[in-house]
Amino acid sequence: MKNKFDIIIQNAKIVDVNTHLLSDESVIIVDKGVIQKIGTMELLETSEATRIWDAEEKLILPGFINTHCHLFQTFMRGLGKDLTFIKWMNNSVRLMMPNLDEEAIYLAAMVGCMEAIKSGNTTLVDFMYAHVKPHYADYVLKAFDDCGIRGVLARGMTDVERLPGSPVKPASYATAADSLAEVDRSRGMYLDHPRISFAVAPSVIWGMTADGLKEIAAYAEIKGMIVTMHILETVDDDQFSLDKYGKTTMRVLEDVGILDTDFLGVHAIRVSEDDLALFKKYQTRISYNPLANMILGSGVAPIVDFTKHGINISLGTDGAASNDSQNLIEVMKAGALLQKVHNHDSAALSAWEIFSMATDQGAACINMQDQIGSLTVGKKADLIAVDFQKPNTTPSYDPIASLVYSGNSENIAMAMVEGEIIFDHCLFIKFDEKEILSRAQQKAEEIYRFSMEKNNFVRDV
Template sequence: MKIKAIVNSIAGICAGVFMSSCLIAEENSVTSRIENPPVDLIVYGDYVLTMENLDSANNGIIEKGAIAVSGGKIVAVGPASEIEISYDAIKTISGDGRILMPGLINGHTHSAMTLLRGFADDLPLMEWLQTYIFPMEGRFVDKEFVEIGMRLACLEMIKGGTTTFADMYFYPKTAVDTVDECGMRAIIGAPMIDFPSPGFGGWDDSMKAGVQFVQDMKAKAHPRITPAFAPHAPYTVSPEHLAEVLKAAKDEGVPILMHVAESPTEVEDIKNRYGKRPVTHVADIGMLDHPMAAAHVVHPDEDEIKMLAGSKIGAVHNPTSNMKLASGVAPVPAMIEAGVKVGLGTDGAASNNDLNMWEEMRMAALLHKVTSGDPTAMPAGDVLRMATSLGAAALDMEDDIGTLAVGKRADMIQLTVDRPHLTPLYNVISHLVYAANAADVVTNIIEGKVLMEDGKVTILDEASVIEAANKKASEIKAALAER
């Protein structure tokens, strides 16, 4: 009996010790859960390219890194080993064999013109516009056209790694609804032009509608969509009307989107009408003192580059469109050296013919090397900045996007590097500009929401988007056959 009592006593002591250990372990576990703040998402990358400190020893790259996201914002950036012991995530995305970087910023496009992709090629700018684009837009562009075309554009951009774009086209309210559905970030400009256009009889009603659009959007305060005024160009909008737009933009506190100095024809036209070059012309109206994304800016002279450098204007380079329409070669290296905020854009798919920002980066790098005769012109780092951090500055959005930093919006993409054309990998930045393409993008995250994962777009039904676009295109083909 004594032996049994001793055994029971020992068992009781052991059980007490065991229970005490379990309680301590549970307490430690609870403490651990309390100490680790929960986040919505942790995204990993074998290479995390923050686009900050590109001139540092590591070029802003964190090997085996990760980013924690909560409430649509970045809350931590660092080595994966530190992030994963500091945060508990609802969802994680692996970074094995992947580059994690900021989403690309398309600084100038006309998204719905995806429905006019390739229908009028190999023509001079003015003939292209006046003989084909304007007449066909007058016949076909309506709310349905814009909805179908913009949904197709958003699908293309999401798959290609674009997270933000600046758009100027007709029916901006429809554009906003479609962008909202697609989950992208955008600046949507209300179109304004002196002559009749889709939905408008002329300037007065387009200006009135533009003001109403901006005011309605401001009242909603959409987290991803910024309204803007979008007068077409100095050669299609009078100085008096541009001054009217500038006043309205200042009153409403919104940016302006406009084509400026795109072609030699425009330069001669503005000089003949007003006795000055296009950049000087808009400067004299006062437009350099207000945030504006000026598309193309192919033909500024040295004095105008100095004007732009000290202004609130961002210039958006569109190399493929400029080459295709023979508009010329923008002095981008000189503008960047002078301090101009230069972004990168695709223009519309009718003059490109795609919305592929990887192609624009490669074109920008190579175009300026061959035209200058200098192989060091437009190094890969500068070009990548134009598509990310510098592009954000050109749109006056650098406080929110363009780099992966704590406090910024969680807009980021992953590319796989486990592919023949990306093997071997010596320099991440060089690879992204000279070797990567849209098909290498496998993940697209905007405002912390995963829009594409493992190469599959989750926010849109790709098949139905393409079917609707082809159906609308059949109508346009029939009209072309009539011509």
């Protein structure tokens, strides 16, 4: 008698991440959301399943992990382009964010998740700071639930009355205590959800008070949550910190206890020797967001130096206001190329190294290394099927080099999260793609029109 499972993936190609060669294995057995077996066709003699998914020679890979995005910004795609940083901010995020409503947050998150899934992304960390009303994160959570992606809701927090360059109180202002109470409330709604978890996200050094940061650090330690924050993105970040505290950003974060937490720093571009020493000392993890860094002209994160010091690196798209896409394949390519340019060395960062940042290192950066990030028996069945029989990837000799340098969303044929196929033969399973896109377009146009009429800021051209 055969053993019965939920899903058998057969005729798959599987690549050995150690040798970089295709293995003899071609069968993956999934049950109760977990990878139960990986082996040769012989496994089929002893196994049967409710569903057989024939990979037809497609490559099965672990799904990609995006450790930094702002899904609400999907509605700000393309706004404020080619302006200086503060002008970009005033013409995109600060223009639209105060006018978002519940439906807009939901639809923006759905569109962002759709684009993510289509490009092989099965887990994302949403740094959600558009809290025009405190409960707006609920609508991102609903999108996670509806679309089937694995989502980490990193609750954004801003507890200063004025942000630099802004004449008004931040739309997302709340005391740290109020924001943390909201995290508790949201967690309570999704306690046993297999795909949804939480993190805390103090915005940036100039968006938080020192007392607020202390409260957040203490909370995260007790709850065992990761803390994620924008750090060292521009020269202004550290200058603000030096002016206000007489210390660099990283030294302030050390003082307030943030570095004692499982801390994921986002950007880390303007990094000094002292910052690097602190990254090593506290095992700070980094989210590398090369496309957003290029679009805003922020600079280049010294990723090659970080890897030499054993620092865990993951990848982020950042929000669509600064990146204009939520596509991690693009981020892998740009991320590798940018390091080659920065180091004047074509061997500076390889396709396999950046693939690791999108998968196993990404998982480690969010404390999920025991659950996701590789095709391993016992881990969650979060995986994708990559179809290389496309013009852009024919011929293919090294599949990971093909994917990183030649791949695009067209190559992603299937995505599975927690053992559930959510995207199959390039179609979403859990919702109607066209219906969501049409609603999103209409809603975004309404909010844009309203925002322009209300004109919170003098627009720059």
